[in-house]
Amino acid sequence: MALSIDVTGDEAKRLGARVVGGLLQNLIDHRADKLLDELEA
Protein backbone atom coordinates (compact mmCIF):
# COMPACT_ATOMS: atom_id res chain seq x y z
CA MET A 1 0.00 0.00 0.00
CA ALA A 2 1.01 3.57 -0.49
CA LEU A 3 0.72 3.95 3.24
CA SER A 4 3.71 1.70 3.84
CA ILE A 5 6.23 3.15 6.22
CA ASP A 6 9.90 2.52 5.67
CA VAL A 7 10.89 1.17 9.06
CA THR A 8 14.56 1.49 8.21
CA GLY A 9 14.35 5.27 8.11
CA ASP A 10 15.59 7.32 11.05
CA GLU A 11 12.28 9.10 11.44
CA ALA A 12 10.35 5.85 11.43
CA LYS A 13 12.73 4.38 13.97
CA ARG A 14 12.28 7.37 16.25
CA LEU A 15 8.55 7.19 15.77
CA GLY A 16 8.43 3.46 16.30
CA ALA A 17 10.55 3.61 19.41
CA ARG A 18 8.37 6.34 20.83
CA VAL A 19 4.93 5.04 19.98
CA VAL A 20 5.24 1.28 19.74
CA GLY A 21 7.76 1.04 22.56
CA GLY A 22 5.60 3.29 24.70
CA LEU A 23 2.48 1.24 24.15
CA LEU A 24 4.25 -1.97 24.97
CA GLN A 25 5.78 -0.49 28.09
CA ASN A 26 2.25 0.44 29.03
CA LEU A 27 1.20 -3.19 28.78
CA ILE A 28 4.09 -4.20 31.01
CA ASP A 29 3.57 -1.44 33.56
CA HIS A 30 -0.09 -2.29 33.86
CA ARG A 31 0.41 -6.02 34.06
CA ALA A 32 -1.58 -6.99 31.01
CA ASP A 33 -0.58 -10.57 31.76
CA LYS A 34 -2.29 -10.39 35.15
CA LEU A 35 -5.40 -8.92 33.58
CA LEU A 36 -5.52 -11.75 31.07
CA ASP A 37 -5.14 -14.25 33.92
CA GLU A 38 -8.18 -12.70 35.58
CA LEU A 39 -10.25 -12.54 32.42
CA GLU A 40 -9.43 -16.09 31.45
CA ALA A 41 -10.19 -17.47 34.92
Added chain:
Amino acid sequence: MSGSAPRHSGVVHDSSVGAIPTVRSPTCSSGEIAFPTKLEDVTLTWIASAFGVDPSSITAFELTIPDQNPGYGSEIAFLRISSTADIPTCAMIKVPPLHPESAALARAAGSFRREAVFYKFLAPETPVRTPEVHAVEVDDSTGDAILVLEDCSSMATFSFIRDDPQVRLDQLQAMVKTAARLHAHWWNRSDELARFDAVMRPGHPTWTSLARFTQSALGHFLDSPWAEFAPAESIPTLRRVAQNFGRLLTDWWPTNNLTLAHMDFHVQNMFYDHDTPDDPILAFDWDGCHIAPGAHDVAYLLSLLPIDLRRRHEAELPSHYHANLKLEGVSNYGLRTSCGTTDLVVSSTRIYCRWRSASM
Protein backbone atom coordinates in the same frame (compact mmCIF):
# COMPACT_ATOMS: atom_id res chain seq x y z
CA MET B 1 -4.21 29.99 -6.81
CA SER B 2 -5.96 33.15 -5.92
CA GLY B 3 -7.79 35.60 -8.08
CA SER B 4 -10.66 37.97 -8.26
CA ALA B 5 -12.56 36.60 -11.22
CA PRO B 6 -15.82 35.08 -10.09
CA ARG B 7 -16.86 31.47 -10.75
CA HIS B 8 -13.31 30.23 -11.03
CA SER B 9 -12.34 27.46 -8.69
CA GLY B 10 -8.76 27.02 -7.68
CA VAL B 11 -6.80 24.34 -5.95
CA VAL B 12 -3.26 24.88 -4.83
CA HIS B 13 -0.97 22.49 -3.08
CA ASP B 14 1.23 23.84 -0.33
CA SER B 15 4.63 23.80 -1.95
CA SER B 16 6.54 24.96 1.09
CA VAL B 17 8.07 21.49 1.45
CA GLY B 18 8.04 20.05 -2.04
CA ALA B 19 7.20 21.37 -5.45
CA ILE B 20 3.76 20.13 -6.42
CA PRO B 21 2.07 21.60 -9.45
CA THR B 22 -0.93 23.81 -9.17
CA VAL B 23 -4.10 22.07 -10.28
CA ARG B 24 -7.01 23.99 -11.72
CA SER B 25 -10.28 22.24 -11.95
CA PRO B 26 -13.12 23.15 -14.25
CA THR B 27 -16.14 24.81 -12.77
CA CYS B 28 -18.76 22.18 -12.10
CA SER B 29 -22.42 22.92 -11.83
CA SER B 30 -24.22 21.69 -8.77
CA GLY B 31 -26.41 19.53 -10.97
CA GLU B 32 -23.56 17.24 -12.03
CA ILE B 33 -23.08 15.63 -8.62
CA ALA B 34 -24.98 15.92 -5.38
CA PHE B 35 -21.88 17.08 -3.58
CA PRO B 36 -18.16 16.89 -4.26
CA THR B 37 -16.24 13.98 -2.82
CA LYS B 38 -12.92 15.10 -4.24
CA LEU B 39 -11.22 18.39 -3.45
CA GLU B 40 -10.78 19.09 -7.14
CA ASP B 41 -14.54 18.94 -7.58
CA VAL B 42 -15.25 21.70 -5.07
CA THR B 43 -16.71 24.63 -6.98
CA LEU B 44 -17.77 28.15 -6.25
CA THR B 45 -21.38 27.13 -6.76
CA TRP B 46 -21.12 24.33 -4.24
CA ILE B 47 -19.32 26.54 -1.71
CA ALA B 48 -22.09 29.10 -2.03
CA SER B 49 -24.66 26.37 -1.50
CA ALA B 50 -22.80 25.02 1.51
CA PHE B 51 -22.82 28.45 3.15
CA GLY B 52 -26.36 29.19 2.03
CA VAL B 53 -25.53 32.27 -0.01
CA ASP B 54 -25.98 33.33 -3.60
CA PRO B 55 -23.01 32.34 -5.80
CA SER B 56 -22.73 35.92 -7.01
CA SER B 57 -21.76 36.98 -3.49
CA ILE B 58 -18.54 34.98 -3.67
CA THR B 59 -15.93 36.84 -5.68
CA ALA B 60 -13.08 34.34 -5.34
CA PHE B 61 -11.97 31.31 -3.45
CA GLU B 62 -8.82 29.33 -2.99
CA LEU B 63 -8.27 25.79 -1.78
CA THR B 64 -4.87 24.92 -0.37
CA ILE B 65 -4.03 21.27 0.04
CA PRO B 66 -1.32 20.66 2.66
CA ASP B 67 1.72 19.03 1.16
CA GLN B 68 1.68 16.43 3.89
CA ASN B 69 -1.73 15.04 4.73
CA PRO B 70 -1.86 14.64 8.50
CA GLY B 71 -4.15 11.61 8.32
CA TYR B 72 -4.81 8.61 6.13
CA GLY B 73 -8.58 8.45 6.52
CA SER B 74 -9.40 11.63 4.62
CA GLU B 75 -8.17 14.39 2.35
CA ILE B 76 -8.24 17.93 3.62
CA ALA B 77 -7.82 21.41 2.21
CA PHE B 78 -7.97 24.90 3.61
CA LEU B 79 -10.51 27.19 1.99
CA ARG B 80 -10.13 30.95 1.69
CA ILE B 81 -13.17 32.88 0.51
CA SER B 82 -13.64 36.44 -0.68
CA SER B 83 -17.31 37.28 -0.40
CA THR B 84 -19.69 40.16 0.00
CA ALA B 85 -21.88 37.92 2.17
CA ASP B 86 -21.53 37.50 5.91
CA ILE B 87 -19.77 34.13 5.85
CA PRO B 88 -16.43 32.94 7.22
CA THR B 89 -13.40 33.93 5.19
CA CYS B 90 -11.67 30.64 5.93
CA ALA B 91 -12.64 27.04 6.58
CA MET B 92 -11.34 23.51 6.32
CA ILE B 93 -12.81 21.03 3.86
CA LYS B 94 -12.58 17.30 4.47
CA VAL B 95 -13.45 14.61 1.92
CA PRO B 96 -12.94 10.83 1.77
CA PRO B 97 -9.42 9.56 1.11
CA LEU B 98 -8.25 9.62 -2.48
CA HIS B 99 -6.13 6.50 -2.32
CA PRO B 100 -8.37 3.61 -3.51
CA GLU B 101 -7.40 1.23 -0.73
CA SER B 102 -7.78 3.87 1.95
CA ALA B 103 -11.13 4.83 0.47
CA ALA B 104 -12.24 1.19 0.47
CA LEU B 105 -11.16 0.84 4.08
CA ALA B 106 -13.01 4.02 5.06
CA ARG B 107 -16.16 2.75 3.35
CA ALA B 108 -15.87 -0.72 4.88
CA ALA B 109 -15.40 0.72 8.36
CA GLY B 110 -17.98 3.44 7.78
CA SER B 111 -15.50 5.87 9.26
CA PHE B 112 -16.10 8.88 7.06
CA ARG B 113 -19.86 8.52 7.30
CA ARG B 114 -19.56 8.14 11.07
CA GLU B 115 -17.67 11.41 11.37
CA ALA B 116 -20.20 13.19 9.16
CA VAL B 117 -23.07 11.84 11.27
CA PHE B 118 -21.31 12.98 14.42
CA TYR B 119 -20.84 16.53 13.15
CA LYS B 120 -24.31 16.73 11.64
CA PHE B 121 -26.41 15.24 14.44
CA LEU B 122 -24.41 14.77 17.62
CA ALA B 123 -21.99 17.68 17.79
CA PRO B 124 -24.75 20.30 18.04
CA GLU B 125 -26.04 18.76 21.26
CA THR B 126 -22.73 17.62 22.72
CA PRO B 127 -21.34 20.12 25.25
CA VAL B 128 -17.72 19.96 24.20
CA ARG B 129 -15.96 22.15 21.70
CA THR B 130 -15.32 20.83 18.25
CA PRO B 131 -14.43 22.77 15.13
CA GLU B 132 -17.56 24.72 14.20
CA VAL B 133 -19.61 22.96 11.55
CA HIS B 134 -20.31 25.09 8.47
CA ALA B 135 -21.74 22.33 6.30
CA VAL B 136 -22.04 18.56 6.24
CA GLU B 137 -23.35 16.42 3.43
CA VAL B 138 -23.45 12.67 3.56
CA ASP B 139 -24.55 9.95 1.16
CA ASP B 140 -25.93 7.10 3.24
CA SER B 141 -25.75 4.65 0.37
CA THR B 142 -22.01 5.03 -0.25
CA GLY B 143 -20.81 6.43 3.05
CA ASP B 144 -19.16 9.30 1.22
CA ALA B 145 -19.46 12.75 2.73
CA ILE B 146 -17.99 16.22 2.74
CA LEU B 147 -17.37 18.33 5.80
CA VAL B 148 -16.81 22.08 5.90
CA LEU B 149 -15.46 22.93 9.31
CA GLU B 150 -13.93 25.84 11.15
CA ASP B 151 -10.30 26.36 10.25
CA CYS B 152 -8.55 25.91 13.60
CA SER B 153 -5.05 25.90 12.18
CA SER B 154 -4.09 29.02 14.12
CA MET B 155 -4.70 27.22 17.42
CA ALA B 156 -2.00 25.33 19.28
CA THR B 157 -1.53 21.64 18.54
CA PHE B 158 0.34 18.84 20.25
CA SER B 159 2.38 15.88 19.19
CA PHE B 160 3.23 12.58 20.77
CA ILE B 161 6.17 12.33 18.41
CA ARG B 162 7.89 15.68 18.81
CA ASP B 163 9.97 15.95 21.95
CA ASP B 164 9.39 19.62 22.41
CA PRO B 165 7.22 21.24 23.49
CA GLN B 166 5.79 18.49 25.64
CA VAL B 167 2.16 18.76 26.60
CA ARG B 168 1.77 20.20 30.12
CA LEU B 169 -0.17 18.70 33.00
CA ASP B 170 -2.70 21.54 33.02
CA GLN B 171 -3.32 20.94 29.31
CA LEU B 172 -3.81 17.22 29.91
CA GLN B 173 -6.19 18.07 32.75
CA ALA B 174 -8.18 20.26 30.36
CA MET B 175 -8.38 17.32 27.95
CA VAL B 176 -9.70 14.88 30.54
CA LYS B 177 -12.11 17.54 31.77
CA THR B 178 -13.42 17.78 28.21
CA ALA B 179 -13.70 13.98 28.10
CA ALA B 180 -15.65 13.99 31.37
CA ARG B 181 -18.09 16.57 30.01
CA LEU B 182 -18.59 14.55 26.82
CA HIS B 183 -19.10 11.31 28.70
CA ALA B 184 -21.33 12.74 31.41
CA HIS B 185 -23.66 14.23 28.81
CA TRP B 186 -24.21 10.89 27.07
CA TRP B 187 -23.93 8.68 30.16
CA ASN B 188 -26.23 5.65 29.98
CA ARG B 189 -28.03 7.07 26.93
CA SER B 190 -27.12 4.20 24.62
CA ASP B 191 -30.67 3.88 23.32
CA GLU B 192 -30.64 7.44 22.04
CA LEU B 193 -27.21 7.02 20.49
CA ALA B 194 -28.19 3.72 18.91
CA ARG B 195 -30.64 5.60 16.68
CA PHE B 196 -27.58 6.51 14.64
CA ASP B 197 -26.50 3.29 13.02
CA ALA B 198 -23.20 4.83 11.97
CA VAL B 199 -22.15 5.08 15.61
CA MET B 200 -20.58 1.84 16.69
CA ARG B 201 -21.62 -0.03 19.83
CA PRO B 202 -20.94 -3.42 21.42
CA GLY B 203 -22.04 -6.07 18.96
CA HIS B 204 -22.07 -3.63 16.02
CA PRO B 205 -21.06 -5.59 12.91
CA THR B 206 -18.35 -3.09 12.03
CA TRP B 207 -16.89 -3.33 15.52
CA THR B 208 -16.98 -7.12 15.47
CA SER B 209 -15.29 -7.08 12.10
CA LEU B 210 -12.66 -4.63 13.35
CA ALA B 211 -12.03 -6.86 16.36
CA ARG B 212 -11.23 -9.77 14.06
CA PHE B 213 -9.16 -7.60 11.75
CA THR B 214 -7.11 -6.05 14.52
CA GLN B 215 -6.48 -9.39 16.19
CA SER B 216 -5.08 -10.61 12.91
CA ALA B 217 -3.06 -7.40 12.46
CA LEU B 218 -1.54 -7.76 15.89
CA GLY B 219 -0.44 -11.28 15.02
CA HIS B 220 1.20 -9.97 11.85
CA PHE B 221 2.87 -7.23 13.86
CA LEU B 222 4.80 -9.78 15.88
CA ASP B 223 6.38 -11.06 12.67
CA SER B 224 7.11 -7.62 11.25
CA PRO B 225 10.16 -5.34 11.55
CA TRP B 226 8.14 -3.19 13.95
CA ALA B 227 8.50 -5.89 16.59
CA GLU B 228 12.11 -4.80 17.07
CA PHE B 229 10.77 -1.76 18.90
CA ALA B 230 9.11 -3.96 21.47
CA PRO B 231 10.88 -4.50 24.78
CA ALA B 232 11.90 -8.16 24.72
CA GLU B 233 10.09 -8.91 27.95
CA SER B 234 6.82 -7.70 26.47
CA ILE B 235 6.67 -10.27 23.67
CA PRO B 236 5.11 -13.17 25.64
CA THR B 237 2.45 -10.85 27.02
CA LEU B 238 1.87 -9.37 23.61
CA ARG B 239 1.35 -12.83 22.15
CA ARG B 240 -1.27 -13.53 24.77
CA VAL B 241 -2.95 -10.19 24.12
CA ALA B 242 -2.87 -10.95 20.39
CA GLN B 243 -4.51 -14.33 20.92
CA ASN B 244 -7.27 -12.79 23.01
CA PHE B 245 -7.71 -9.42 21.38
CA GLY B 246 -10.99 -10.24 19.69
CA ARG B 247 -12.45 -11.27 23.05
CA LEU B 248 -11.15 -8.08 24.69
CA LEU B 249 -13.21 -6.09 22.22
CA THR B 250 -16.28 -8.33 22.30
CA ASP B 251 -16.88 -10.89 25.05
CA TRP B 252 -14.83 -8.95 27.62
CA TRP B 253 -15.85 -5.48 26.48
CA PRO B 254 -17.73 -3.65 29.27
CA THR B 255 -21.48 -3.41 28.89
CA ASN B 256 -22.33 -1.12 31.81
CA ASN B 257 -21.86 2.61 32.26
CA LEU B 258 -21.55 3.21 28.55
CA THR B 259 -21.49 6.61 26.91
CA LEU B 260 -20.39 8.29 23.71
CA ALA B 261 -16.62 7.90 23.54
CA HIS B 262 -14.38 9.60 21.00
CA MET B 263 -12.17 6.48 20.78
CA ASP B 264 -9.21 8.29 19.20
CA PHE B 265 -8.71 10.72 22.02
CA HIS B 266 -5.00 11.46 21.81
CA VAL B 267 -3.17 14.76 21.97
CA GLN B 268 -2.78 15.01 18.20
CA ASN B 269 -6.56 15.13 17.85
CA MET B 270 -6.91 18.25 20.00
CA PHE B 271 -6.63 21.93 19.30
CA TYR B 272 -5.78 24.19 22.21
CA ASP B 273 -7.37 27.64 22.06
CA HIS B 274 -5.25 30.04 24.11
CA ASP B 275 -7.96 32.70 23.76
CA THR B 276 -10.41 30.70 25.89
CA PRO B 277 -8.44 29.42 28.88
CA ASP B 278 -11.59 28.28 30.71
CA ASP B 279 -12.50 25.88 27.90
CA PRO B 280 -9.49 25.58 25.62
CA ILE B 281 -9.84 22.09 24.11
CA LEU B 282 -11.42 21.38 20.73
CA ALA B 283 -11.54 17.69 19.87
CA PHE B 284 -11.60 16.58 16.25
CA ASP B 285 -11.39 13.37 14.19
CA TRP B 286 -14.62 11.81 15.42
CA ASP B 287 -14.67 9.02 12.86
CA GLY B 288 -14.34 6.32 15.51
CA CYS B 289 -16.95 7.57 17.95
CA HIS B 290 -18.52 4.67 19.73
CA ILE B 291 -20.92 3.74 22.50
CA ALA B 292 -18.28 2.57 24.93
CA PRO B 293 -16.84 3.00 28.40
CA GLY B 294 -15.71 6.62 28.62
CA ALA B 295 -12.61 5.57 30.51
CA HIS B 296 -11.32 4.22 27.23
CA ASP B 297 -10.70 7.79 26.07
CA VAL B 298 -8.66 8.62 29.16
CA ALA B 299 -6.69 5.39 28.89
CA TYR B 300 -6.07 6.05 25.20
CA LEU B 301 -4.85 9.57 25.95
CA LEU B 302 -2.44 8.21 28.55
CA SER B 303 -1.32 5.31 26.39
CA LEU B 304 0.07 7.50 23.65
CA LEU B 305 2.02 9.84 25.90
CA PRO B 306 5.78 9.42 26.13
CA ILE B 307 6.51 6.79 28.78
CA ASP B 308 7.97 9.18 31.36
CA LEU B 309 5.09 11.61 30.98
CA ARG B 310 2.49 8.87 31.26
CA ARG B 311 4.10 7.43 34.36
CA ARG B 312 4.27 10.88 35.93
CA HIS B 313 0.60 11.69 35.42
CA GLU B 314 -1.28 8.41 35.21
CA ALA B 315 -2.43 8.57 38.83
CA GLU B 316 -3.48 12.21 38.68
CA LEU B 317 -5.36 12.24 35.39
CA PRO B 318 -7.88 9.44 36.09
CA SER B 319 -8.61 11.11 39.44
CA HIS B 320 -9.14 14.42 37.68
CA TYR B 321 -11.40 12.70 35.18
CA HIS B 322 -13.40 10.99 37.91
CA ALA B 323 -13.79 14.22 39.91
CA ASN B 324 -15.08 16.01 36.81
CA LEU B 325 -17.48 13.19 35.99
CA LYS B 326 -18.94 13.62 39.47
CA LEU B 327 -19.13 17.38 39.03
CA GLU B 328 -21.06 16.78 35.81
CA GLY B 329 -23.56 14.62 37.69
CA VAL B 330 -22.36 11.05 37.18
CA SER B 331 -22.78 9.13 40.43
CA ASN B 332 -22.35 5.51 41.46
CA TYR B 333 -19.21 5.19 39.39
CA GLY B 334 -16.06 4.39 41.31
CA LEU B 335 -12.59 5.70 40.64
CA ARG B 336 -11.21 2.18 40.36
CA THR B 337 -13.70 1.49 37.62
CA SER B 338 -13.15 4.77 35.87
CA CYS B 339 -9.79 3.98 34.35
CA GLY B 340 -8.97 0.41 35.08
CA THR B 341 -6.29 -1.84 33.74
CA THR B 342 -8.68 -3.28 31.19
CA ASP B 343 -9.08 0.09 29.54
CA LEU B 344 -5.37 0.75 29.48
CA VAL B 345 -4.62 -2.63 28.00
CA VAL B 346 -7.38 -2.48 25.44
CA SER B 347 -6.57 1.06 24.42
CA SER B 348 -2.87 0.34 24.13
CA THR B 349 -3.49 -2.71 22.06
CA ARG B 350 -6.00 -1.01 19.82
CA ILE B 351 -3.55 1.77 19.03
CA TYR B 352 -1.00 -0.87 18.33
CA CYS B 353 -3.20 -2.51 15.79
CA ARG B 354 -4.09 0.76 14.13
CA TRP B 355 -0.40 1.39 13.82
CA ARG B 356 0.19 -1.94 12.24
CA SER B 357 -2.79 -1.68 9.93
CA ALA B 358 -1.63 1.74 8.76
CA SER B 359 1.74 0.33 7.84
CA MET B 360 0.60 -2.83 6.07
